[in-house]
Amino acid sequence: MELTLAAVTALDAADPLAALREHFHLPDDLIYLDGNSLGPPPKATVTRLAQVVEREWGAGLVRSWNSAGWIDLPRRVGDKIAQLIGAPPGTVIVADSTSVNLFKVLAAALRLRPERRVIVSERDNFPTDLYMAQGLIDLLGGQHELRLVDTAEAIPAALAADTAVLLLTEVNYRTGRLHDMAALTAQTHACGALTIWDLAHSAGALPVDLTAAQADFAVGCGYKYLNGGPGAPAFVYVAPHHQADFRQPLAGWMGHAQPFAFDWRYEPAPGVARYLCGTQPVLSMSALECGVDLLLACDLHTVRAKSLAMTELFIALVESLCPELRLATPRAPNARGSQVSFQHPQGYPIMQALIARGVIGDFRAPDILRFGFTPLYLRYVDVWHAAQQLAAVLTDSEWQRPEFSQRAKVT
Amino acid sequence: MELTLAAVTALDAADPLAALREHFHLPDDLIYLDGNSLGPPPKATVTRLAQVVEREWGAGLVRSWNSAGWIDLPRRVGDKIAQLIGAPPGTVIVADSTSVNLFKVLAAALRLRPERRVIVSERDNFPTDLYMAQGLIDLLGGQHELRLVDTAEAIPAALAADTAVLLLTEVNYRTGRLHDMAALTAQTHACGALTIWDLAHSAGALPVDLTAAQADFAVGCGYKYLNGGPGAPAFVYVAPHHQADFRQPLAGWMGHAQPFAFDWRYEPAPGVARYLCGTQPVLSMSALECGVDLLLACDLHTVRAKSLAMTELFIALVESLCPELRLATPRAPNARGSQVSFQHPQGYPIMQALIARGVIGDFRAPDILRFGFTPLYLRYVDVWHAAQQLAAVLTDSEWQRPEFSQRAKVT
Numbered sequence: 001m002e003l004t005l006a007a008v009t010a011l012d013a014a015d016p017l018a019a020l021r022e023h024f025h026l027p028d029d030l031i032y033l034d035g036n037s038l039g040p041p042p043k044a045t046v047t048r049l050a051q052v053v054e055r056e057w058g059a060g061l062v063r064s065w066n067s068a069g070w071i072d073l074p075r076r077v078g079d080k081i082a083q084l085i086g087a088p089p090g091t092v093i094v095a096d097s098t099s100v101n102l103f104k105v106l107a108a109a110l111r112l113r114p115e116r117r118v119i120v121s122e123r124d125n126f127p128t129d130l131y132m133a134q135g136l137i138d139l140l141g142g143q144h145e146l147r148l149v150d151t152a153e154a155i156p157a158a159l160a161a162d163t164a165v166l167l168l169t170e171v172n173y174r175t176g177r178l179h180d181m182a183a184l185t186a187q188t189h190a191c192g193a194l195t196i197w198d199l200a201h202s203a204g205a206l207p208v209d210l211t212a213a214q215a216d217f218a219v220g221c222g223y224k225y226l227n228g229g230p231g232a233p234a235f236v237y238v239a240p241h242h243q244a245d246f247r248q249p250l251a252g253w254m255g256h257a258q259p260f261a262f263d264w265r266y267e268p269a270p271g272v273a274r275y276l277c278g279t280q281p282v283l284s285m286s287a288l289e290c291g292v293d294l295l296l297a298c299d300l301h302t303v304r305a306k307s308l309a310m311t312e313l314f315i316a317l318v319e320s321l322c323p324e325l326r327l328a329t330p331r332a333p334n335a336r337g338s339q340v341s342f343q344h345p346q347g348y349p350i351m352q353a354l355i356a357r358g359v360i361g362d363f364r365a366p367d368i369l370r371f372g373f374t375p376l377y378l379r380y381v382d383v384w385h386a387a388q389q390l391a392a393v394l395t396d397s398e399w400q401r402p403e404f405s406q407r408a409k410v411t
Numbered sequence: 412m413e414l415t416l417a418a419v420t421a422l423d424a425a426d427p428l429a430a431l432r433e434h435f436h437l438p439d440d441l442i443y444l445d446g447n448s449l450g451p452p453p454k455a456t457v458t459r460l461a462q463v464v465e466r467e468w469g470a471g472l473v474r475s476w477n478s479a480g481w482i483d484l485p486r487r488v489g490d491k492i493a494q495l496i497g498a499p500p501g502t503v504i505v506a507d508s509t510s511v512n513l514f515k516v517l518a519a520a521l522r523l524r525p526e527r528r529v530i531v532s533e534r535d536n537f538p539t540d541l542y543m544a545q546g547l548i549d550l551l552g553g554q555h556e557l558r559l560v561d562t563a564e565a566i567p568a569a570l571a572a573d574t575a576v577l578l579l580t581e582v583n584y585r586t587g588r589l590h591d592m593a594a595l596t597a598q599t600h601a602c603g604a605l606t607i608w609d610l611a612h613s614a615g616a617l618p619v620d621l622t623a624a625q626a627d628f629a630v631g632c633g634y635k636y637l638n639g640g641p642g643a644p645a646f647v648y649v650a651p652h653h654q655a656d657f658r659q660p661l662a663g664w665m666g667h668a669q670p671f672a673f674d675w676r677y678e679p680a681p682g683v684a685r686y687l688c689g690t691q692p693v694l695s696m697s698a699l700e701c702g703v704d705l706l707l708a709c710d711l712h713t714v715r716a717k718s719l720a721m722t723e724l725f726i727a728l729v730e731s732l733c734p735e736l737r738l739a740t741p742r743a744p745n746a747r748g749s750q751v752s753f754q755h756p757q758g759y760p761i762m763q764a765l766i767a768r769g770v771i772g773d774f775r776a777p778d779i780l781r782f783g784f785t786p787l788y789l790r791y792v793d794v795w796h797a798a799q800q801l802a803a804v805l806t807d808s809e810w811q812r813p814e815f816s817q818r819a820k821v822t
Contacts, residue, residue: 025465025469027469027472032472034473037473038468038472038473038476040468040472041464041465041468041469045464046461046464049461049694050460050461053452053457053460053640054436054452056641057451058451058452059436061438061443061445061449061451062445062449062773063766063771065641065820066819066820066821070641071820096507096511097507097663097688097689098690099663099664099665099689100507100661100663103660103661107550124675127673127674127675128664131662131667131677132662134676135660135661135663138658139550139551140551148675174673229464229692229693229694230467230468230481230690230692230693230694231481231692233692234689248546249514249546249549250510250514251542251543251549252508252510252511252546253538253542254510254539256538260776260820260821262538262585262775262776263538264535264536264538264541265545266538266541266542266545277510277543278507278509278510278539279634279641281640281641281692281694282640282641282642282695283640283641283642283692283694284692284693284694284695285642287694355474360474362473364673365673409476409483409671410476410477411671
């Protein structure tokens with residue numbers, strides 16, 4: 001396509017998802033390219049939360065565990081997320097954080113492969129996934145090995161007869177590189193190991209089909225593309241054929257076969273509930289449900305098509321306007337998630353200067369400028385203007401102003 | 412005192428905490444004696460949540476991790492709860508669920524006593540505490556023993572040279588019995604073991620002094636006496652002298668020394684932050700802060716005095732009106748938490764009939780009718796009327812109506 005504002009405006013006019021933007025609270029004076037870190041609030045969330053607090057919690061009080069269905073929330077929202085990731089009903093539950101859920105499935109997976117001692121992952125996987133593996137290995141006495149590869153291409157060669165688990169994030173948080181889940185899962189199974197997929201940057205961003213890929217386990221995040229709110233509860237998936245053998249160490253009462261029998265002996269619930277541990281945060285989970293509901297109204301293939309069109313457009317614009325930036329995201333559309341990353345040694349102050357101009361992306365150490373493209377509420381003109389602002393920050397060396405180098409706690 | 416409505420009304424007129432009731436959303440048509448299961452919403456919570464969603468999440472978006480201080484919430488609210496439980500600043504953090512936090516401290520405690528293999532607890536401890544211990548023991552290969560005693564009096568004799576940890580809930584969830592934390596901690600230390608105290612039914616209900624008791628670890632719940640909302644995040648305490656050696660297996664990125672350096676190697680944060688795992692639910696945590704703030708405005712000794720006066724009154728009224736009920740709660744005030752429990756073989760339908768009359772308590776299997784007395788929003792006249800309604804349910808055998816035997820999911 002022609003890189004003109006008129007051409008870009010025409011894309012918005014033809015966008016089948018354009019009407020969805022109205023369902024979000026978004027400030028008028030900024031372009032938000034950080035929905036891959038924290039999605040914005042759906043307008044329905046504000047109304048829903050007031051209802052949960054005043055009507056369910058306030059008027060219903062403790063009775064709402066039954067009457068408002070709070071007790072079923074982890075499963076109900078889980079079944080909704082299941083539809084976004086190609087999982088059958090009764091295989092996904094919403095609970096805890098991604099990190100805690102990863103601990104559950106990693107411990108369960110190692111138990112299913114007791115004779116194998118290696119967890120294969122990428123050194124560039126999101127750190128918490130690697131930290132949780134290290135924490136579990138340490139707890140188990142250091143008999144297991146976390147085998148990290150330095151490039152995605154090296155993964156198949158790292159899988160061996162000693163491998164228990166392949167632990168990967170489908171879309172890399174830094175580069176936006178998208179793994180071939182089906183192919184890697186097949187290679188993992190061929191060597192007798194199991195897969196755990198972290199869908200933090202996939203769920204709600206692109207069509208995921210855990211069933212078709214024959215994935216064993218998955219975890220994912222509620223506050224990015226699912227627009228569930230800051231620190232929203234996470235989710236966990238267990239393939240149907242592992243459910244009966246799924247035994248996880250965070251054996252809390254909500255995962256018990258009969259939590260309200262108050263027996264002192266732990267007995268896991270027969271189905272999906274055994275992934276649960278303690279009581280879940282109802283307010284945050286109710287907010288997450290609003291975000292998920294908006295996605296259920298979309299066709300994820302349409303979302304994916306717009307996402308790729310936007311990332312293509314952004315790459316083309318930035319490469320023409322900002323030659324000093326180096327593309328870190330794969331150029332092939334089928335190897336890309338819903339983000340575009342560029343590298344620059346001064347990435348941090350450049351991003352701060354861009355944010356000061358009202359374009360919000362984020363920085364990932366050591367040198368990544370990261371931009372998330374979320375088709376539910378972004379317009380093609382936003383992509384256009386974001387690239388112009390980025391060019392202005394670089395052209396004027398605006399980013400060299402001292403205030404842009406001051407580090408914040410959260411970058 | 413005289414058991415007359417006039418005498419009871421006079422108590423309300425002289426109650427120094429009476430004005431606090433106005434700070435809560437409470438339906439006019441019921442008496443809520445279940446704040447020990449789920450506290451009601453403070454009025455401030457409704458306003459605060461709307462502000463968090465619209466201003467912080469909506470307008471601030473991802474920037475609010477810094478600008479609205481979301482990143483500091485676990486520590487900020489933790490320091491506030493610390494004031495309620497006799498803990499110094501920087502020793503308490505709010506995160507996850509009580510169950511998950513128990514896993515953290517139990518694993519850390521066992522690591523500090525590697526040569527010892529026994530966890531002592533009560534068979535009547537809240538089941539999730541026992542389940543989490545079983546899950547951890549199972550994960551560690553079954554080399555540890557959960558030694559359960561059947562009476563509180565048997566605890567000291569169960570502590571031995573093989574004991575690593577004494578794991579107790581200070582106030583029993585069924586009977587309301589209050590342990591002597593200082594004495595039991597001293598006995599535990601005398602045998603070389605460590606203590607973990609679950610404060611689910613203590614924090615905000617009565618003065619707790621972890622420092623004076625020399626407790627090693629504690630966990631607790633946000634949704635009972637702290638009025639933090641359904642499934643509110645929980646808290647965890649680590650004594651200052653254990654902090655440097657505190658190593659927990661749920662080694663998520665929020666507990667890392669430099670989470671935003673994104674290094675692949677886990678290195679625990681130097682202080683209290685190392686108890687953290689994943690990203691925390693900001694909406695639920697903001698609600699919890701409102702509940703905690705209300706308690707900080709009170710003197711917990713005044714709260715305790717009113718609590719004991721209310722439980723004394725309820726015991727006296729029910730024993731005079733309902734001879735078929737048997738008191739399960741200790742009669743000695745200093746051995747009682749902030750609840751009163753009675754036993755009856757038909758406890759379940761009796762409680763359902765009472766709820767239908769607008770008095771909400773709860774049932775705990777197999778035969779416990781449980782009533783929580785929460786001085787911040789209950790009046791002495793509520794205690795009076797609750798006892799009258801309970802008597803009516805029993806006198807008329809109203810509870811025998813078939814609808815009251817239908818079991819709900821959550822009892």
